[in-house]
Amino acid sequence: MTAQLDLFGHSPAVRETYGIHSAALLEKAKGPGGCTCPLCGQNVKIYRRTITAAMVVALIKMYQAYCRYKWSTEDRDRSLHVEGLLKRCDCSSGTRGDFHKLRYWGLIEKVEEDRPDGSHRNGHYRLTPKGRQFILEQTMVQKYAVIYNDTLYGIEGDYVGVRDALKEKFNFDELMKEEVL
Numbered sequence: 471m472t473a474q475l476d477l478f479g480h481s482p483a484v485r486e487t488y489g490i491h492s493a494a495l496l497e498k499a500k501g502p503g504g505c506t507c508p509l510c511g512q513n514v515k516i517y518r519r520t521i522t523a524a525m526v527v528a529l530i531k532m533y534q535a536y537c538r539y540k541w542s543t544e545d546r547d548r549s550l551h552v553e554g555l556l557k558r559c560d561c562s563s564g565t566r567g568d569f570h571k572l573r574y575w576g577l578i579e580k581v582e583e584d585r586p587d588g589s590h591r592n593g594h595y596r597l598t599p600k601g602r603q604f605i606l607e608q609t610m611v612q613k614y615a616v617i618y619n620d621t622l623y624g625i626e627g628d629y630v631g632v633r634d635a636l637k638e639k640f641n642f643d644e645l646m647k648e649e650v651l
């Protein structure tokens with residue numbers, strides 16, 4: 471749990487000076503109105519993001535692409551430009567906009583690559599071993615990611631498998647049969 475290391479973006483050193491009990495504050499920040507940060511006075515609201523059916527569809531597309539042309543390559547080359555993949559698969563804009571949140575659950579990881587323009591935003595992600603196990607129904611994840619300011623504060627809630635996460639909106643077996651370009 472990273473919550474003990476960092477409170478609402480303030481460094482641990484600052485937090486210690488003020489003697490803040492971060493666990494209690496985090497709970498309060500998850501409430502309906504959030505809480506006031508004792509360090510800077512700003513209102514802080516922490517969100518619980520659910521792993522959605524659309525995200526899991528994107529993960530399945532990644533898995534299928536790996537099956538088609540990635541498992542045979544070197545580990546370091548196993549990355550995909552996911553947005554491009556999802557476009558080719560006619561996935562909705564919601565799916566394309568949300569898939570990157572799968573990294574909160576450790577199901578995918580962003581590929582950091584220095585480019586000449588100094589940008590890290592190359593849009594490439596890897597399916598992790600955990601992501602693969604999730605698709606193969608060998609592991610489950612807790613339903614909610616606790617997020618503040620794009621930082622993960624923890625994972626909580628009931629455990630869900632790939633079929634639970636797809637809900638009634640999508641049929642897992644049908645999705646797994648689809649061809650990936």
Ligand SMILES: [Zn+2]
Nearest residue numbers: 478507509510
């Ligand atoms: Zn603050």
